[in-house]
Amino acid sequence: MxxxxxxxxxxxxxxxxxxxxxxxxxxxxxxxxxxxxxxxxxxxxxxxxxxxxxxxxxxxxxxxxxxxxxxxxxxxxxxxxxxxxxxxxxxxxxxxxxxxxxxxxxxxxxxEWLCTTTQPAPIPQEDRLIPLSENDLPDIRALLAVANARTDARPFEYPHQVWVGVRDGSGRLVACGVREPNLVGVPVLAGITVDESVRGTGLGLAVTARLTRDAVREAGTCTLGLYSDNDVARRLYHGLGYGNGHAFRSRPLLG
The missing domain is CATH 3.40.630 (Aminopeptidase)
Known part of the structure; x- marks a missing residue:
């Protein structure tokens, strides 16, 4: 055949x-x-x-x-x-x-594509999280450009995005992330970013935990993607209950 x-x-x-x-x-x-x-x-x-x-x-x-x-x-x-x-x-x-x-x-x-249906336990640094709006767009873009240039996050370009972040004592945005519905309506996280000066302090964990918990509470599940060379992010996500995933390769299709 x-x-x-x-x-x-x-x-x-x-x-x-x-x-x-x-x-x-x-x-x-x-x-x-x-x-x-x-x-x-x-x-x-x-x-x-x-x-x-x-x-x-x-x-x-x-x-x-x-x-x-x-x-x-x-x-x-x-x-x-x-x-x-x-x-x-x-x-x-x-x-x-x-x-x-x-x-x-x-x-x-x-x-790698991962998902979870479990609400993670509260993280101590979550009390530092604040909601971010379109008024914060310049600061979000600046942080992503410096600390997470590969991200697929598109701040406020799509509807129903929920951004959260952390500002330091001087008011500088040092952490952020977003949850939004994908085209099926399932929550997906993106743009989980922490400034190099405060990495290792638990802010990325706090952002991810808060966004994941809210997504699972509202929709029953939450998804995300990570580049396979990001071992730190993989450990963080697995620790919060993410799994059931696939390791993918994406390539442009040539003419």
Whole structure:
């Protein structure tokens, strides 16, 4: 059977959940109804997804042997280019199988998606947290630019953002973070940032704990992403109860 014929169309999020064993990423990140039919081969699935910064990509889940057939079929079909897909996000263990068939840029992001349904215990430094508004936008942007230039946070560009932060004795913003609904409506954290001068004092933990607790209390779950080279953040998030995740590789799809 040719690779294209091995592809089958998946018409609903419920079918994707069945294929993936009710994967938390699918539950939290894939909208219903689907933007377009997904593709499947064996236990592998590829589904269109807009990222939190609204870029259209395709997310690929499944074991390497099935991703091999799936990506070969996608390459032959030309569907991704026809739909204007700009990038591919694939579980890391299946990256090489996919790259053998789809033209990907050499550089991109290695990151991890995590979620929790547990409200973390209060953190002592939380009493220093203050709400931030659009009046604080210049200070938020300045802190992100210096201390977290890779962040995907877009201060006050999207609705229903809740920013919190910490100012030092001089009034300088030294920590911040945001929770906002993703395109499915599930809370996601971003922009967790601490100035270098006060790192290691528990402010990042306090920001994350407060935002996570409020998100879980209101919506039952909270998600976030981190770059895979950030071991400090990973330990912090795991300590607050985050897990059930995936290690991903995201790469631009070449023409």
């Amino acid at each position: 040719s690779p294209v014929r091995s592809l089958r169309r998946v018409e609903s999020r419920e079918e994707i959940l069945e294929l993936t064993g009710s994967d938390p990423f699918v539950r939290c990140e894939i909208r219903t109804p689907l933007e377009a039919p997904a593709w499947a081969s064996g236990a592998a699935v590829a589904v269109l997804r807009h990222s939190n910064i609204r870029r259209l990509g395709v997310a690929v889940l499944g074991p390497a042997e099935d991703v091999e057939a799936l990506s070969a079929g996608l390459a032959d079909s030309g569907d991704l280019h026809r739909l204007g897909v700009g990038g591919v996000t694939v579980v890391r263990e299946s990256f090489e199988a996919l790259r053998r068939h789809l033209p990907l840029a050499d550089k991109g992001g290695d990151w």
